[in-house]
Amino acid sequence: MTLASMQSVLKRYGSCAALDYIDLEIHEGEIVGLLGPNGAGKTTLIQALTGILPVDQGRISLFGDSRNPFSDANKQKLGLVTQEIAVFEELTAKEGLEFFAGIYGLRREEKKKRVAEALEFVGLSAYANKVPHKFSGGMKRRLNIACALTHRPRLLIMDEPTVGIDPQSRNHILESVQKLREQGTTILYTTHCMEEVQEIASRVVILDQGQVVKEGTVQQLIETVRHEETIIFDVADPLGIPLRQVESIAGVSQVSVSGSRITVISAAGAGNLDRILSVVQQHSGVLGIQADKPNLEDVFLTLTGKQLRDREGSR
Amino acid sequence: MRVLSTVRFTLLRLMRNYIVLLLLLAVPIALLTVFSVILSGMVDEAGRPYFDQTALTMVLAFQLFGGSTVMSYLNEDLFARNRERMTVAPFNRTLYAFSILLAGSAFSFLLGAAIMAYTRLVLGLVWANWGWTLYLIALMAVLSSIVCVIFVCGVKSFSTAERLSEVYGVGFVLLAGLFFPMPQHAVFEFMGSYGNPLTLSVGAVRAVEIGNWNEAWFQANIVLAAIGFLFPVMLVMGRRRLR
Ligand SMILES: Nc1ncnc2c1ncn2[C@@H]1O[C@H](COP(=O)(O)OP(=O)(O)OP(=O)(O)O)[C@@H](O)[C@H]1O
Ligand SMILES: [Mg+2]
Numbered sequence: 001m002t003l004a005s006m007q008s009v010l011k012r013y014g015s016c017a018a019l020d021y022i023d024l025e026i027h028e029g030e031i032v033g034l035l036g037p038n039g040a041g042k043t044t045l046i047q048a049l050t051g052i053l054p055v056d057q058g059r060i061s062l063f064g065d066s067r068n069p070f071s072d073a074n075k076q077k078l079g080l081v082t083q084e085i086a087v088f089e090e091l092t093a094k095e096g097l098e099f100f101a102g103i104y105g106l107r108r109e110e111k112k113k114r115v116a117e118a119l120e121f122v123g124l125s126a127y128a129n130k131v132p133h134k135f136s137g138g139m140k141r142r143l144n145i146a147c148a149l150t151h152r153p154r155l156l157i158m159d160e161p162t163v164g165i166d167p168q169s170r171n172h173i174l175e176s177v178q179k180l181r182e183q184g185t186t187i188l189y190t191t192h193c194m195e196e197v198q199e200i201a202s203r204v205v206i207l208d209q210g211q212v213v214k215e216g217t218v219q220q221l222i223e224t225v226r227h228e229e230t231i232i233f234d235v236a237d238p239l240g241i242p243l244r245q246v247e248s249i250a251g252v253s254q255v256s257v258s259g260s261r262i263t264v265i266s267a268a269g270a271g272n273l274d275r276i277l278s279v280v281q282q283h284s285g286v287l288g289i290q291a292d293k294p295n296l297e298d299v300f301l302t303l304t305g306k307q308l309r310d311r312e313g314s315r
Numbered sequence: 316m317r318v319l320s321t322v323r324f325t326l327l328r329l330m331r332n333y334i335v336l337l338l339l340l341a342v343p344i345a346l347l348t349v350f351s352v353i354l355s356g357m358v359d360e361a362g363r364p365y366f367d368q369t370a371l372t373m374v375l376a377f378q379l380f381g382g383s384t385v386m387s388y389l390n391e392d393l394f395a396r397n398r399e400r401m402t403v404a405p406f407n408r409t410l411y412a413f414s415i416l417l418a419g420s421a422f423s424f425l426l427g428a429a430i431m432a433y434t435r436l437v438l439g440l441v442w443a444n445w446g447w448t449l450y451l452i453a454l455m456a457v458l459s460s461i462v463c464v465i466f467v468c469g470v471k472s473f474s475t476a477e478r479l480s481e482v483y484g485v486g487f488v489l490l491a492g493l494f495f496p497m498p499q500h501a502v503f504e505f506m507g508s509y510g511n512p513l514t515l516s517v518g519a520v521r522a523v524e525i526g527n528w529n530e531a532w533f534q535a536n537i538v539l540a541a542i543g544f545l546f547p548v549m550l551v552m553g554r555r556r557l558r
Binding site: 047050051052072073075076078080082084086088090091095098099100102103104105131147148 | 318321
């Protein structure tokens with residue numbers, strides 16, 4: 001069953017299209033990894049899908065309802081983990097969760113139980129009666145996640161839930177997400193971190209400049225760049241290698257030298273490695289060879305010409 | 316009703332808001348304590364202690380600032396940090412805004428009552444009519460909250476809304492002529508008398524002290540009328556801003 005869908009959704013900010021005719025479907029039971037660099041439109045997409053942001057054009061449907069997708073009944077089944085941390089500074093973790101459980105209609109015993117569960121789930125049980133004022137960034141992130149869990153949403157939308165936290169907290173969150181999925185929650189997981197998507201997503205949607213540039217399973221996406229292979233040689237005499245000659249080998253698209261390393265990008269298979277190696281060996285001793293399998297990072301680079309990772313000045 | 320379940324937390328937030336407690340409770344109590352020493356033994360032409368009037372004016376003047384918490388909570392929850400979460404939640408945000416308005420006003424009122432209790436119990440001031448004074452404190456608290464909701468819904472930038480609310484509070488204190496006399500001009504005279512909620516509420520309490528209930532009701536009812544007039548303005552502004 002399709003839990004959420006967007007059809008040709010357009011959202012402009014001035015002349016810039018933050019969402020440029022987006023089509024998207026989320027099916028029950030999936031973890032959809034929404035991947036894109038800063039400014040790709042991930043948050044805008046989520047805001048449109050959850051009704052926070054009115055769109056200029058297109059059709060949005062939640063739980064099969066496209067006429068009134070943001071009805072209270074539908075909102076009840078939706079959970080949103082916002083990118084910006086939004087927790088009540090004056091309320092303890094437990095009270096804050098009780099607030100949200102309350103506006104989702106949970107009462108007394110059930111509320112208590114679900115709040116305790118949510119705290120347990122994000123590993124904050126020991127801090128239930130502390131105010132988030134003194135929490136670390138990672139603890140606030142986890143509380144921010146818990147706020148969207150007490151009402152047990154059918155569809156959980158997470159906007160960069162692991163940004164700016166240490167690896168331990170991140171692993172905890174990733175495990176939690178997988179646990180949620182096992183419990184039957186469908187998840188839209190936004191990130192610009194490859195490893196996370198590769199680890200948990202059952203399907204990946206790559207977003208760039210407001211457009212879906214590619215979607216499929218991690219495997220499918222990697223297939224699309226499988227025809228290329230990166231081979232790195234550690235050589236004794238890098239200057240002795242005739243780069244021109246290596247470049248002229250059929251299938252080789254790029255050769256570069258840095259220090260004692262020669263990096264060759266070439267079509268995969270078809271004995272290319274053999275041919276390249278024999279040329280290199282004629283001119284220098286080879287100390288090591290490393291052939292890199294393509295990963296999502298390469299898919300992304302190939303599709304958008306951009307590095308995915310957060311680098312300074314990438315905004 | 317879902318909104319009802321939030322009231323407890325709004326009150327908790329208010330009670331843990333130490334800056335507000337400091338400004339609206341600790342500061343007036345400190346000032347009144349100082350004044351009680353400075354003004355002790357001084358009486359006006361009518362033979363009433365100066366301190367009585369100072370305390371009354373101070374208690375009511377601080378109510379002019381009582382709406383600031385309503386304003387900041389509304390902003391935080393509906394327009395800023397918590398906006399997205401509140402928007403995707405299946406509950407009535409208009410009612411929620413009302414609950415904040417009520418809780419904030421009640422809180423401001425309680426602080427006013429606490430200051431009165433302090434002056435009575437610690438400073439030994441005798442209030443002529445508790446009920447009537449509390450009624451005016453309540454009116455002032457509600458008025459200030461409504462005015463602040465209008466500001467926060469009426470202007471885009473929250474810091475502008477905050478400045479406006481300060482102008483509202485400080486402005487009426489100044490116009491009441493408490494610190495220095497205002498220039499002789501029809502506008503200033505009006506804003507220092509029947510156009511000033513602070514002057515009106517102080518006047519209403521003092522009218523009762525001398526037994527003039529007609530004048531007391533008249534002045535209090537002007538404040539009530541202002542509430543009645545601004546309430547629909549607030550509704551329109553709120554509706555516009557909430558969608
Ligand atoms: N309120 C706004 N007004 C104008 N432009 C906006 C607004 N919000 C977003 N944009 C623009 O829309 C584009 C998409 O922004 P969005 O926040 O959706 O990106 P994102 O993928 O979530 O990025 P990040 O990884 O940094 O969170 C950006 O170019 C951004 O500058
Ligand atoms: Mg974003």
